[in-house]
Amino acid sequence: MKVANLVGQRFKEKPSDCVIDSHALMVRGGFMKYVGNGIYSEFPALRRVTAKIENIIRKEMDAIDGQEVLFPVVMPASLWEESGRYKSVGSELVRFKDRNGSKHVLGMTHEEAAVHLVREYAQSYTKYPFMIYQVQRKFRDEARPRAGMIRVREFTMKDAYSFHTSQEDLDKYYDVCFQAYNRIFQKVGVPEVVTVQSDSGMMGGSVSHEYMLLTPIGEDSIVICNECDYRSNMEAAKNEVDNSGACDSAELLCIETPNCKTIDDVCAFLKSDVKTSCKAVVYQKNADDKFVVAFVRGDYEVNETKLRNLVGEEVHTAEITEEDCLVAGYIGPYGISDEAEVYIDVSLKGIGSIVAGANKEGYHYTGLNLERDLVNVNYVDISKIKENGICPCCGKSAITIKRGIEVGNIFQLGTKYTESMNMQYTDENGESHYPIMGCYGIGVGRLAASVCEVHHDEYGPIWPISIAPWEVQICCLRADDEETKKVADSLYKDLKNNNIEAIYDDREIRPGAMFSDADLIGAPIRVTVSPRNLKESSVEITTRDKSVKTIVPIEEAVKSVQNLRLKLFADIAANVEDYK
């Protein structure tokens, strides 16, 4: 491929709508184009990257006995009604009617389609275990698409589904898949991806992990222990709080606290420590608007995912009016209305004397002791763990919090879908059971963008050779010079003949413009052919990451590129773990 013919324009100016570097570089480099909110087209350069990622994924899926299938993008609503998700999933599921008025959905995930495909096939225990996967487009009507290909509405995803006859068998396969995922990210050239425990959300099931590429622009908070190997998505991280050194108990008093509607106001007014205060965060159930009140220690935040899981249904931030049973700004656990559903966080456990709202306009309690003053206190875990918090695994105060992009996830689904969709198999004794499922996803475009986000400089992407659109870029400086052009032409031909993927820039443009374009395309190896080096019968070979810069005789150029290419692949392979 010649740069002169490559479809996709490159330019200097940072597009105003790009808030993260990788997005700006991928637009400026002619990789992607905005079509609509959260919808992009892929130019040839990006399609080459995503195709390579897809093939790396396919190889690893096949290696763990995955069988590639294809589910439809459009599905009849009846399929999603079987699982109950036609109703339970929110507006991220696109619902539409076809020309005959039949209800359909756009696939945002394919558990239903997977169960539907194998329901008749896998009626005997002898068929198990097995795994099927696809690489297919999906549409999820995200409320807030952002950051280019990081959070989009339409995307290519590899989604896999495994079926088992026992939890032990799923555990075993889950571990194999866990390793396959590690290998995929290592092969793609991002060994820095970490696995974290995650919340299973609407997928159902219990055990689940996310693969996170750590970067400050990530939208997920990752909880990491510096002392042990505990890592978790904030959504799923257990919070433990030690209040053993907290104040002694005191007398319960109702104090007038005029105009003190926030924790900070109250603590300042009463000259008390925020760590002995009780904060109320109020939600309402989506279904019936019933109030859900979460009480956490004043210096903690509510982890809404954990709260939702506990409540067992969707909630939204409450709007409290004067007619309601709650007194906004003065809500506390003592004497609160029976109409509200109350949850008290573990961060409040063991505090002798708490400042809390008195459920009366303009008043707070001091000296509140939950164990003493309430009937049956049931502490639950609904708060976010904090920097330097207690690791739920090793117990040390060694928690640090980082940001990450989720590039893959694996879930143990249990029998949620097989039960609801009535998929059963017969065991050795003729008894019927619901198979146990696992599911395993990787977003292809998001992975490409994430790699660019963690592997770039100010001039463009620095693609790992395993997924680079081209392995080598040949820059012919002074293509108007006959001799230079001849050497570059011949080098291009020789590299192609040696099965090295080269892109060749033989345009008659300034060297600065040519190098800028090469930086934006981001091929890991560059060969520069220039009249100056040709005087010494040499060409220059460099790497995009600037680690190599060497002048080699023309006749050794192909060999040098071959060796450098093999070295870059070997560097990646060195990170790839074998299966245990």
Place this chain on the structure above:
Amino acid sequence: MKVANLVGQRFKEKPSDCVIDSHALMVRGGFMKYVGNGIYSEFPALRRVTAKIENIIRKEMDAIDGQEVLFPVVMPASLWEESGRYKSVGSELVRFKDRNGSKHVLGMTHEEAAVHLVREYAQSYTKYPFMIYQVQRKFRDEARPRAGMIRVREFTMKDAYSFHTSQEDLDKYYDVCFQAYNRIFQKVGVPEVVTVQSDSGMMGGSVSHEYMLLTPIGEDSIVICNECDYRSNMEAAKNEVDNSGACDSAELLCIETPNCKTIDDVCAFLKSDVKTSCKAVVYQKNADDKFVVAFVRGDYEVNETKLRNLVGEEVHTAEITEEDCLVAGYIGPYGISDEAEVYIDVSLKGIGSIVAGANKEGYHYTGLNLERDLVNVNYVDISKIKENGICPCCGKSAITIKRGIEVGNIFQLGTKYTESMNMQYTDENGESHYPIMGCYGIGVGRLAASVCEVHHDEYGPIWPISIAPWEVQICCLRADDEETKKVADSLYKDLKNNNIEAIYDDREIRPGAMFSDADLIGAPIRVTVSPRNLKESSVEITTRDKSVKTIVPIEEAVKSVQNLRLKLFADIAANVEDYK
């Protein structure tokens, strides 16, 4: 892959909803599963077939300088409003609103997306010509999905779009693409695909060809000349009729023809030849219900595609009531109401004396002479050519009509999309022009199903080796016999080590059931390992099409399979034309 692990069940009973053989065999063989009306999932066996077809297509597209891109399935309606197709395309285009109420469509074709992608890139003549293509899912809300994967609503399609600065350049590239398409079908193993002239329909443009796989179950009528190389889709075939030997003229008389509402009734009553009668077929314009009357010779049918192109808008079959200006059953060209739009077909030209409706209940004219009795007769071509009709190319009466499945098409689009979407480039002199486009499609799943339709026997598909899910199937008869199992196991390993794609059946089942399954899977080569042949230290090698059946010594089995495999590939390659 072992048959025991292959996801997808095979069975004997023909499914009741399958009207064509390939559909029944692909369901019975565990290739596909019905999800909804015109929507299917692909089991692993079919996904292997479609993946091979996709790769054959990609290779040929790359060979003619195509660059692979990816357009979205979901597009904002605004993109289709630019081209005017948001309004002009009927209900086969799925329209829906997203969570914010924004209008979107599901891509059924991607001309708009293609122009959108390159509109900024290709603003200078120096960028031309170029071609981009994708392999992507599409959804077209067909009124009548049928015949399994032959006519579906959701499908994988390779669609390509080329851009040019002159008609000559498009003509040149169109020819190159024409040849690439021939090569694709030859490589897929269906050299019997023929090209025909086609109607461009809603795509716009003028020159276009379809690639037709001839088969009695095809839904298109193909017009073929036995004397020259003229081939056309019926929709686009010009009809010429020679009435030179027809009757002399006679006096125009209005005759009472009670209860003669059809041509046959009238001809029987008047004892006249149907070839001198005039049939009226009445339509109404979709837009305003205005009547459109098509007059053809009594023994011809109206070609509605040609009629629509002439009318320039959509029409539907008319419903005539007593209040209307037309007298149902008695409509004729002489004295017809001015309110109707009248078209007179060439099949009526040159007849001296015609029987036609008198536009009066219960009366017909005899002796009608159109040239004599009407003011300004303008004959148009709106009839279907018939078996033994006159070839519009060589003029001989040598037309034969066959049925075919359209497996690909190529169109010269002209500037329809670049003009409507305002894509322009600047030429050498600084002047602006609209680029000229071509577009080129192949339906992947339909092609797979079509190959199965023309290459099968009553027991299953007979896949060409280039797209077969597996090249070889090993049948181990009596897998319970230790020695047999050992030989078969080792053969399976050896074939895999020699990069031959083998599927291995080592289930302990009856030979009949094992062979039935192998027939349904349809691998072109079969190796049978049985205790009987092992007595003579041999195995049996056969081909699925029964052309080869040979017993070879065990130690030569791999070599024999390799040779047979190479021969089958060579047979296909022998059909593949070089580029001119």
